[in-house]
Amino acid sequence: MESLIKCLIDCLIGEKLKVLRVNAGYHAKRRLANLGIIPGVQIIKKKAAPFRGPIEVIVKGTSLVIGRGLAARIVVLSDNSK
């Protein structure tokens, strides 16, 4: 029964997450919102590229690659209750 607020890059691979906030600039934020990264949405962290590279997440059934700098500004709630 543990709920944690973290940023996307600190989460484990395969973790189911809920997006809380995106603290990015106007353009990046709108782009992410258009692609479905909006507060409240469920995402899964699929993988992280080697050498501190980008993060791949599954959102609404599609894979989305997000640059590491941007991923660091996505705040998520990791739900480890199960």
Next chain:
Amino acid sequence: MQIHKSKNKQDKKKKKVKEFINIGLAGNANVGKSVIFNQLTGLSQTIGNWPGKTVEKMEGHLNSLGYRFNIVDLPGIYSLSTYSLEEIISREYLVSEEVDVIINVIDATNLERNLFFTFQLLELKVPMILAINQMDILRKRNLKLNFERLEEIFKLPVIPVVAVHGTGVYQLLEKAIELVVYHQPTSHYIQDGKKIHEQLSNNDKKVNNDLSIKERFHFPDLSSILKYGKEVETRIYELIKNIDIHLEYFSTFNYPSRFLAIKILENDEEIEKIFKANQKTIYIINLAENYRNELEELHGEDISTIISSEIYTNIHKIIEKVVIVKARGEKKLVWAEKLDHLTTHSFWGYIILILILAGIYFFTFLIGGFFGGLIEDFFEVLSNIIYSIYGEDDLWVKIFWEGGLGGFFGGLSGVLVYVIPFFLIIEFLQDSGYLPRAAYLMDRFMHSLGVHGKTIIPMILGFGCNVPACTGCRIMETEREKKISIALTSSIPCAAVMTVVLGLVGRYVGITWVLILFAINFIVIIITGKILNKILPGQCTELIMEVHQYRIPNYSVILKQTWIRTKEFIFKALPIIIITGFLLEIFFIFRLLDPINFILSPVTYYWLGLPAITGIFLIYGILRKELTLVLLAVLANSMGTTLVGLLNPLQMIIFSLVTMLYIPCFATIVLIAKETNWKYALQIAGLEIGIALLIGGILNWGLFFIFY
């Protein structure tokens, strides 16, 4: 009688022009848009540019059911905002007079995200057909869609399509005719498609396309699904009221008032310009800003998040109504998942990337080399015949045969045979879905050069030929990244450069030096990137990219795309090659280039330690880099010696290095100028010449002591 006949003919021609139906194909990237486009238009396609813009415009046409269709394949985008040039161009085009009907291609396996774009399109109030593609894959996943329900909800034609098999593709055209003829949608569940088909083909009074179809079209009332929450909706309503006061002004931009209201509320830069351009409407910008602040405070989110969330909520309601999960539950493609895992693996991913790069090169080189050889042999046989008739030293033979036709055959054997296999393999990589994976792997590294991972895609293309690769830099979102990408891509050693390096250094000096030369080339690319990253104003943006599941490439799309690109090359590049070949032969005959050797000798002879004659070869090399080696071989031949007799190993290394780095080829420079501007193209050329001379000189003076 004769006159009467021709007049009749003219009338007929006139009538035909009016029967055009213009269709815009719109949808996300990777939804099978291009497959549908290919099915419909076949080989009639042309690639052009949007007027004044550097985004590719794919256009094709066909005659069907007595109508002539003009189809434009719009870029794959996710929204109608201002994220990229492609989005702005698409929305301006879709509301323009040029489009009668939109076909929105939707990936059935990814409805939620695809419908987000559909919702944006619906706000444009343009006659529209929803084509739900990849129905076969949906079925394999044990999912089903309720199409009757979908048509009830959208009140527009919704057609199931399996584009790869051509299923449902022509039905889209029938529906387009219906929309145009009846000025309102008719559900294909109510009316028999075949009957309409017959009725239309028997109907002599065809649609009169003089009047804008959009104006006469009764767009269905979709407010129930497009409606936002109350707070947002009341503010949009107020904005619409204010916009409608100045309707006369706004109607010139073709956007519906509601679309303008939403976009001005969203702080859309391009739409704001419309409001700014008229003194009387500037106040609406302030009004929208007030509303925006109110909403953002109310929701604690920024406006784009609020609106996107509301759209996704509306979509979710629809999905729940139309998607039916069959008893056995969802299935996934196992091989695609495994391949994805392997190609993005922290070790194997990079190995595969290197193998693919090598593969592009070997495939291009082997096939190109084989056919190039055949064509050259053929040209030689022809030459011998010509020489035996007219004599080898005849001036006209020299100019027309060696210059003109020699240029033509040179273009075929030296360039075209490499271009075709290269396009083939690139289309294969593109269609299978590999390229975004390379971007994912290289994102981190590319950031140190001031661009994000997507740049690796044009750079990979550069290994074959820099020319189409530089065109590929269009995918970059900002001007800054496009400029850096172009500079990096134009420095990639292309197939022609490889020919020189392998043919000279690889053959006579050894593979170690080949590898060293390539290492130097890549170091130069990295330094160029680092320098540009420092010089150019602005910041590196972050990568946001969809990665599509792997799929078995569609061979007909690959072949058609390859043919279309080849066709473009033949018509646009080959004439230039022939004309320059012609001119160079004239220069050569009248020894107009000799002074150049003299002028260049301080650089070539003293600084680089090369024979002075190489000056001309390097000039030729600007046209096509492999010419430097070809001319060297010709010279050696005429002197009765081989390349070894002409150049010592050190000179070979220097010569190859300079050829590799000194300048992008002529076609690339022209293309860079087209994509950016001449100033930037010349700056890049200058920078590369400088770097090549610097490194070449250092190597010359440094290695002198190693070899001697």
